[in-house]
Amino acid sequence: MPLSRRPKPWIFPPPKGRLTAEKLLFAHGRKVVVAGVTFELEPGTVLGVIGPSGTGKSTLARLLTGVWRPQNGILRLDGADMHQWDQNKLGRHIGYLPQDVELFTGSVALNIGRFQEEDQAAVQAAAEFAGIHDYIAGLPDGYATVLEEQGRNLPGGLRQRIGLARALFASPRLVILDEPDANLDFTGLEALKRIVEELKGQGVTVVLITHRSSLLGLTDKLLLLVNGQQAAYGPTAEVLQKISSGAVSATGPAPAPAASALPGPPPPPLQPAPVTVQ
Numbered sequence: 001m002p003l004s005r006r007p008k009p010w011i012f013p014p015p016k017g018r019l020t021a022e023k024l025l026f027a028h029g030r031k032v033v034v035a036g037v038t039f040e041l042e043p044g045t046v047l048g049v050i051g052p053s054g055t056g057k058s059t060l061a062r063l064l065t066g067v068w069r070p071q072n073g074i075l076r077l078d079g080a081d082m083h084q085w086d087q088n089k090l091g092r093h094i095g096y097l098p099q100d101v102e103l104f105t106g107s108v109a110l111n112i113g114r115f116q117e118e119d120q121a122a123v124q125a126a127a128e129f130a131g132i133h134d135y136i137a138g139l140p141d142g143y144a145t146v147l148e149e150q151g152r153n154l155p156g157g158l159r160q161r162i163g164l165a166r167a168l169f170a171s172p173r174l175v176i177l178d179e180p181d182a183n184l185d186f187t188g189l190e191a192l193k194r195i196v197e198e199l200k201g202q203g204v205t206v207v208l209i210t211h212r213s214s215l216l217g218l219t220d221k222l223l224l225l226v227n228g229q230q231a232a233y234g235p236t237a238e239v240l241q242k243i244s245s246g247a248v249s250a251t252g253p254a255p256a257p258a259a260s261a262l263p264g265p266p267p268p269p270l271q272p273a274p275v276t277v278q
């Protein structure tokens, strides 16, 4: 076989959702943004990720979707390096709600169904799961309603809920929610809690990035990122105890340290400060 020929990606069966990260390292240019992230999540585990602004949480979220690849370390889904997957096939099993929801000028169905509009039952199921079916069905054109201007004219909470429905589309086994509560009112928050609980009940692995302490009650494990470094990780109660007792301090507006050489050992953590769990 000629050396230049890339092997065909292995076709894995649908994953169960066991997600493991081993010393993930990611840098933007020479700036290390995520370093040393290591965890192991069985299917049905909810991992909370906390830490101050600019500490690398959203970058970690993108790494976990498999779209961005760590420069060092390994991310495994059901034991296989995520990058052995065919990216298109992998995407179907992963639901991702980015911090800034990106909608497209197109129908609600297209937006929820990731352009697989023909899968109407799955689109509606996702909307029902996200608690917005009644709202959509009540629109004059229902699911065919076209979102103008990439949905920028919609209220923030509704954009968030459509993004959430998209993340739930087609029964993913891993769901990554990056500050999903940011624009939600009380009803939206209650819906979000129900959704996370239901996902957990279905054995779906959930990564929940949030500042909201009421949502941390849904998590089994907690990962505290400070300046891109894993400052604490373990069962939620233990990590919260460490933080409240001062055994682990966190945060501070300091930016992530610059890497002098990549790949290489991560730089030491900068001076920590108190965590912003509200």
Ligand SMILES: Nc1ncnc2c1ncn2[C@@H]1O[C@H](COP(=O)(O)OP(=O)(O)O)[C@@H](O)[C@H]1O
Residues within 6 Å of the ligand: 028, 033, 051, 052, 053, 054, 055, 056, 057, 058, 059, 060, 255, 256
């Ligand atoms: N595309 C990018 N290019 C360069 N730096 C980036 C990029 N995206 C994020 N960063 C930087 O990476 C760091 C972590 O950002 P982010 O992951 O968004 O943190 P958080 O979600 O915790 O607020 C920040 O210092 C941010 O400025």
Ligand SMILES: [Mg+2]
Residues within 6 Å of the ligand: 054, 057, 058, 059, 099, 178
């Ligand atoms: Mg973020």
